[in-house]
Amino acid sequence: MEELVEKAKNGDKEAFTNLILENQIKLYKIAKARLKNEADIEDVVQETMLILYTKLSKLKDNAKFEIWLYKILINQCNKKYRKNRINLLSLETIENQKTYSSEEKIEDKLDYEKILDMFPSKDKIILLLYYSNGYTTKQIAKILNKNENTVKTKLRRMKQKIKENYNFYN
Numbered sequence: 001m002e003e004l005v006e007k008a009k010n011g012d013k014e015a016f017t018n019l020i021l022e023n024q025i026k027l028y029k030i031a032k033a034r035l036k037n038e039a040d041i042e043d044v045v046q047e048t049m050l051i052l053y054t055k056l057s058k059l060k061d062n063a064k065f066e067i068w069l070y071k072i073l074i075n076q077c078n079k080k081y082r083k084n085r086i087n088l089l090s091l092e093t094i095e096n097q098k099t100y101s102s103e104e105k106i107e108d109k110l111d112y113e114k115i116l117d118m119f120p121s122k123d124k125i126i127l128l129l130y131y132s133n134g135y136t137t138k139q140i141a142k143i144l145n146k147n148e149n150t151v152k153t154k155l156r157r158m159k160q161k162i163k164e165n166y167n168f169y170n
Contacts, residue, residue: 001022001062001065001066002062002063002065004018004019004022005019005056005059005062005065006062008056009056009057009059009062016053016056019052019065020049020052023066023069024045026070027045027048027049027069027070027073028041028045030070030073030074030077031044031045031073031077034074034077034078034081035077035080035081035084037084040080040084043080044073044076044077044080045073047076048069048072048073048076051072051076052069052072055072115127116128118161118162118165119158119161123154123158125144126144126154126155126158127155127158129143130155137151137152137155
């Protein structure tokens with residue numbers, strides 16, 4: 001494997017292709033263990049291959065190629081997982097669901113204003129800054145002049161309340 005890695009690092013396209021083919025099934029299985037959606041799995045594996053292609057020359061120890069490759073994959077899986085989790089509760093996504101097909105029950109759709117009304121106005125701003133504006137808890141704490149742990153706690157409690165009221169993850 002080390003020889004194949006060295007050839008790929010030196011620009012041998014056939015060697016790079018062989019590296020991909022040798023590891024493709026392993027990459028898929030690891031991604032499948034972390035992600036459920038087939039499209040997400042494929043995206044993560046492709047992203048990993050792209051990173052491999054662009055960063056392979058930076059690998060210092062060819063013997064550690066597989067470990068390095070799997071770390072890249074796991075990082076990509078974790079990014080996708082976090083993104084999917086955030087998107088699930090994203091108020092921006094909820095706000096964009098203003099149009100409904102005739103087959104869908106409006107009651108089954110999340111109502112953006114209804115969610116915001118569940119919380120006092122001082123807490124609504126945390127949700128809006130976090131989900132709509134994409135600020136981190138650290139940035140929100142700085143903006144609101146609060147302790148970061150306070151912001152994290154409030155955000156966690158609000159998420160839990162939303163989950164309970166809308167039966168998420170069931």
